[in-house]
Amino acid sequence: MKVTVDFEECLKDSPRFRAALEEVEGDVTELELKLDKLVKLCIAMIDTGKAFCTANKQFMNGIRDLAQYSCKDPLVETNLMKFSDTLQEMINYHNILFDQIQRSIKTQLQTFVKEDIRKFKDAKKQFEKVSEEKENALVKNAQVQRNKQHEVEEATNILTATRKCFRHIALDYVLQINVLQSKRRAEILKSMLSFMYAHLAFFHQGYDLFSELEPYMKELGAQLDQLAVDAAKEKRDMEQKHSTIQQKDYSSDDAKLEYNVDAANGIVMEGYLFKRASNAFKTWNSCMLQADSEKLRQAWIKAVQTSIATAYREKGDESEKQEKKSSPSTGSLESGSETKEKLLKGESALQRVQCIAGNAACCDCGLADPRWASINLGITLCIECSGIHRSLGVHFSKVRSLTLDSWEPELLKLMCELGNDVINRIYEAKLEKVGVKKPQSGSQRQEKEAYIRAKYVERKFVEKQAASVPLPEPGTKVLPPSEEEKRHSGPEKSLLAREQGAASQKVRSSDSGIQPSTDDSREHLASTISANSLYEPEGDKQESPVFCDYKQPSPGLQLYQAAFEKNLPHMAEALAHGAEVNWVNMEENKATPLIQAVRGGSLVTCEFLLQNGANVNIRDMKGRGPLHHATVLGHTGQVCLFLKRGANQHATDEDGKDPLSIAVEAANADIVTLLRLARMNEEMRESEGLYGQPGDEIYQDIFRDFSQMASNNPEKLNRFQQSDSQKS
Known part of the structure; x- marks a missing residue:
């Protein structure tokens, strides 16, 4: 409802003007109540929406936990992670929507109420005050005795001045009324239009997101249909096997022995024995195992003897391999049942490792908050990339969990000395040159696997070795170059320049038909420390030259x-x-x-x-x-x-x-x-x-x-x- 007041009626101060003022003031009061109510409802809606987003995020985290639990099943893990990523995007869109709603409804309408309506109320107070003063002047002028000329003139002057002030204040009040009535339509509709556009953008984003996901969902649906067929077939096979096994007779000892043999899995004998415990020696806990029959007892004895003999043979073969091949143990001294947990474990190891430069995201795909690590490379990995690293073999990458495994202090310090930024500067040095695009967290597993294998196994992105050598340590002697080297390098060149010149000369010689030496023992700089000097007294050490x-x-x-x-x-x-x-x-x-x-x-x-x-x-x-x-x-x-x-x-x-x-x-x-x-x-x-x-x-x-x-x-x-x- 739009009610305006005429300026001419304002000057006359007519009954029509007073009636219009009363109507406007009642309308503005009701408008203020409606706007306050709408702002409170908006605040409640935003709070409820944020609570929904919080609950939705917890549900999404539950899906991710289930995906990590299903890491051994790539189909379940990949699909659950894909769905959780989509839900995370929808949560982000919801948060954007609530921010826009707060700006368009809550903030904008509150500003209108606090500023424009407040100005109207201030103008109303001034009008009422001057109106009362005018009424008092009229009463005083009417009651003055006409025979007292001085009082009559004074009352007349006061009335004239009051009327003049009243007209001025009344005109300002009417102006404020008309401006408010004109502005409120624009403010209300503007805020609502912004509110509706926010919803339009939200639903467009959701539609686009799920349009991209729809082919993936259809493909998964087809896979589920095939899984249902396979499950039905497996069920029939298991029912048939169940029926076949159920018909066998396991009452005799011979049947039990046949049932317990599982040579395909390396199990010679399995089953249950009755344990009789004693502590006769007070130091060692001894026990006696009892079988159900003599035939079972003999079978168990034979199985144990066979297993011991096999273990001795395997131990001997392992010792021979150890002599031929160096393979230091990467495990710690702790057993799985250790009672004193003094090693760094869980979130403390995770926090220390993730604070290293680049470690807050997966080294290979960039997924945030990685929970796995390659201990020999010194990098952090997401669960999917860690699975790919495991498939490379421990001679390329040794994977360990940052939250589930125990961490020895020297191993934790090793992780803190390297990090994703350091390793990527080495293994991705030529990434842009060769034109290979690094996979993202949402990329297919096959794409990640091909990239990781090219990066660490084939080392396709490692920069070629620079043709220079480091300068010798301070305090060492450097023998002068030969006459041939002097001719190739002028006196103004530094040692590093001569080294680089020699390296390039070596390449030119190779181009001219002279094959370069490939013997590692001849391509070297002598170390700054002599091996013999380590065990000499400090005063007897001789200064070792560097050739x-x-x-x-x-x-x-x-x-x-x-x-x-x-x-x-x-x-x-x-x-x-x-x-x-x-x-x-x-x-x-x-x-x-x-x-x-x-x-x-x-x-x-x-x-x-x-x-x-x-x-x-x-x-x-x-x-x-x-x-x-x-x-x-x-x-x-x-x-x-x-x-x-x-x-x-x-x-x-x-x-x-x-x-x-x-x-x-x-x-x-x-x-x-x-x-x-x-x-x-x-x-x-x-x-x-x-x-x-x-x-x-x-x-x-x-x-x-x-x-x-x-x-x-x-x-x-x-x-x-x-x-x-x-x-x-």
């Missing part, structure tokens, strides 16, 4: 140098370029990158090499392996790590010394304790026939404490080095 042949170092030598420098990104890059993790430096007593990592003093560097297949028992020319070197240098944390990874502490060097004798001579109590404890545990397991078992809880607890200390409080393990320096 630079200005050639491109091999990936193996790059890995060797980076291991000493504690540079994990450079080590990962060397492995991506094809470096052999057990590469041997023939110029430095046949030392390996793992031995160099020991010399560098980094526990995380050693763990990285072990996780990537480094052999913990390869020894140098002097017969010293990584455990020997760690013992000589007093690196307690590394000694603990190598013992956990299967290092042979009985091996002796060229002087006939094993790690224990070296530790005893050095009076390093911590390392002596670890070596003796490990040797005692090994002897106990051999005497009890517990092959492959980690040992008792005390042994596990001590090694776990040393691991925690070496990773989180390494200064506590520096007692030997500190006391040694004080003596000197």
Whole structure:
């Protein structure tokens, strides 16, 4: 309803004007009530909608949890994740709709009520006040005695001034009334139009989203039809098998024996025995197993003997393979039933790893909040990409859960040293050059699998090795170049320039028919540390020269140098370029990158090499392996790590010394304790026939404490080095 007031009637202050004012004021009061009610209903609608979105999001998370639980069934996992992603998009559209509703209805109408109607009320108050003053002036003028000329003139002047002020205020009031009446239509319709456009956009977005999903749903429907047919067939087969088995007679012992044999699955015998327990020796819990008959007893005895013989044969074959091939254990000492959970586990490991640059999204598809990791690559993965990584084999990627698995401290620190950004700069360096598009979280599994295999197995996107070598460390001698090199490089060129020139000269020579050398042992830079100098007294060490042949170092030598420098990104890059993790430096007593990592003093560097297949028992020319070197240098944390990874502490060097004798001579109590404890545990397991078992809880607890200390409080393990320096 639109009611306007005439300006002419306002000046006359006629009864018609007063009636129009009364009608307008009543209309504005009712309008204010209606708008307030509409705003409150809008607020309630928005709150209810947000509650719906919250419940919908919880339901969507439940679908994702079910998808992760069904990770072994690709059909269920893929479809559930697809549907949950669609629901997440709809939740986002709902939130956008509620924001637009709040702006169009709540905010806009509240502004109209608080500003425009408030101005009307303020003008009304002023009008009523001046109207009352006018009435008082009229009464006073009417009651003044006419014989008192002075009072008559005063009353007349007051009445004239009051009328003039009344007309001015009345005109302003009428103007405010007419403006409000004109504006309210535009404000109401504008807000409602915006409200309707918000719904139009919401439903268009939903329609487009489900239009894209419709072919996928139809395809799934066809698959479900086929699944129903297959299920019916399986049901008939199982009913037939059930009927066939039900007709057999299992009353005799011979029938039971036939039923218990399952050679196809490697089971010789299975069933139930009656357990009679006793504790006659007060220390060991003994028990006696009782069969139902003599024939079953003999069958069980034969099955156990056969299994023991098979285990011995497999153990012997495994030992032979271990001698031929280096394969350090990646498992920890903890058993599945450990009672003291001191390792980082669950959300704490997840939070620490995900805060590394790039780790908040899957390394290969970009899906947010990844819950899996490749421990040898140092990256985080979503559940689908982690399944693809498992199919590559552990020699390419070792997958572990960030929430379900226990994490050793050195392994957690390894994950924090690398990260998705670092690894992708290596393995995706040529991605744009080759024109390959990286898959997204919604891409098909086949597309992701092809990309991951090309990235990590074929290494198609790794940049070729740069034709330069790093400068030698400060404090080392660099022999001058030969006369031939001087002719190719002027005096103004730096060492790095001469190295790059030599590398390019090598390529030109190859082009002219001269084949370049492919021997890794000849393409190297001598290390800045001599292998013999590690065990000399500090005052007797001689400055070792570095012979630079200005050639491109091999990936193996790059890995060797980076291991000493504690540079994990450079080590990962060397492995991506094809470096052999057990590469041997023939110029430095046949030392390996793992031995160099020991010399560098980094526990995380050693763990990285072990996780990537480094052999913990390869020894140098002097017969010293990584455990020997760690013992000589007093690196307690590394000694603990190598013992956990299967290092042979009985091996002796060229002087006939094993790690224990070296530790005893050095009076390093911590390392002596670890070596003796490990040797005692090994002897106990051999005497009890517990092959492959980690040992008792005390042994596990001590090694776990040393691991925690070496990773989180390494200064506590520096007692030997500190006391040694004080003596000197």
